Amino acid sequence: MKAAYYIGNKEFSLREVDPVTPGSGEVRVKIAYCGICGTDLHVYLGHMDARVGNNRVIGHEMSGTIESIGEGVENLEIGDPVVIRPLAPCGKCPACERGHSHICQNLKFLGLDSDGAFQENWTIPAYTVHKLPVGISLQHAALIEPLAVACHDVTRSRLQPGEDVLVIGGGPIGMLVAMVARKQGGNVVISEVSEHRLATAEKMGFSTLNPLKVNVAEEIYKATGNKGADVVFEVSGSQPGVDTMTEACATRARIVMVAIHATKPQVDLFKFFWREIEMLGVRVYEPQDFEKAIEMIAAGAIDCETMITDIQELPDIQNAFAALSGNPQAMKSLIRCS
Numbered sequence: 393m394k395a396a397y398y399i400g401n402k403e404f405s406l407r408e409v410d411p412v413t414p415g416s417g418e419v420r421v422k423i424a425y426c427g428i429c430g431t432d433l434h435v436y437l438g439h440m441d442a443r444v445g446n447n448r449v450i451g452h453e454m455s456g457t458i459e460s461i462g463e464g465v466e467n468l469e470i471g472d473p474v475v476i477r478p479l480a481p482c483g484k485c486p487a488c489e490r491g492h493s494h495i496c497q498n499l500k501f502l503g504l505d506s507d508g509a510f511q512e513n514w515t516i517p518a519y520t521v522h523k524l525p526v527g528i529s530l531q532h533a534a535l536i537e538p539l540a541v542a543c544h545d546v547t548r549s550r551l552q553p554g555e556d557v558l559v560i561g562g563g564p565i566g567m568l569v570a571m572v573a574r575k576q577g578g579n580v581v582i583s584e585v586s587e588h589r590l591a592t593a594e595k596m597g598f599s600t601l602n603p604l605k606v607n608v609a610e611e612i613y614k615a616t617g618n619k620g621a622d623v624v625f626e627v628s629g630s631q632p633g634v635d636t637m638t639e640a641c642a643t644r645a646r647i648v649m650v651a652i653h654a655t656k657p658q659v660d661l662f663k664f665f666w667r668e669i670e671m672l673g674v675r676v677y678e679p680q681d682f683e684k685a686i687e688m689i690a691a692g693a694i695d696c697e698t699m700i701t702d703i704q705e706l707p708d709i710q711n712a713f714a715a716l717s718g719n720p721q722a723m724k725s726l727i728r729c730s
């Protein structure tokens with residue numbers, strides 16, 4: 393079978409390797425599609441070599457079918473359509489013991505700390521598997537992992553129907569957060585600097601603001617009767633985004649930090665005291681976030697056709713990464729793995 397190894401310096405090496413026989417408690421999945429995550433792009437650009445090394449199959453936003461089942465695995469059959477929740481918690485640390493194994497203190501991420509899904513077959517622990525409803529599009533199902541991120545973010549925000557929501561940053565995750573928040577009854581506005589992404593957001597029916605053209609906080613106050621946004625998602629990873637997140641807030645607003653900032657941003661703590669704002673950290677997802685994401689994709693609640701902007705074959709993975717890097721017209725690129 394074919395597997396694409398990241399070998400450093402924006403390069404992949406396509407190799408012919410033997411599929412791994414699943415051991416006890418493991419299954420082998422035939423990968424249908426695997427999306428390129430922002431994290432994968434960071435790997436490709438060489439930002440994560442210290443963690444990932446120069447000989448690693450990356451990729452985790454996958455869909456596929458069960459192909460082989462190891463000993464002691466129950467409730468799965470060959471041919472089942474599935475996605476993988478790519479987390480391997482230690483099960484022993486204080487975070488795991490308190491039921492927060494998704495943010496285990498020794499968490500291993502499949503597709504970064506061990507080999508991932510940009511290959512024809514992937515052997516993984518059976519506990520990571522979520523079964524999909526029969527008949528679901530495996531192409532759309534490749535969006536379940538990033539959608540689970542969005543579901544987790546919105547759950548953490550405690551969004552109530554009718555609340556005003558500002559999403560700062562309209563990339564793939566920002567867009568999915570906006571879709572989940574709207575589905576949950578939020579009045580969503582997306583702030584984004586790329587005209588192309590603004591057009592995509594508008595096509596999906598969202599109100600938008602371009603911070604290069606208007607003062608986002610002022611516009612939010614105007615639109616909410618001088619109240620401000622009840623929930624703000626910071627998905628831009630930029631200092632101007634962090635400035636806007638506190639400026640556009642209502643009293644007792646919740647700010648959800650979704651973006652991973654490359655440097656420590658300056659946060660206006662004065663606003664936190666003055667308006668009794670809460671800030672919430674969010675990281676990956678819990679099993680129930682995956683189940684919710686699966687339900688939404690199966691019900692057609694997500695505009696997958698607009699989200700998926702490119703599909704390439706596994707041998708063309710190099711081109712797919714090059715085309716995605718720094719391209720604001722791209723949303724989600726998928727690799728067809730088998």
Ligand SMILES: [Zn+2]
Pocket residue numbers: 429430431452453537538
């Ligand atoms: Zn991802």
Ligand SMILES: [Zn+2]
Pocket residue numbers: 481482483484485486487488489493496497498499
């Ligand atoms: Zn742990």
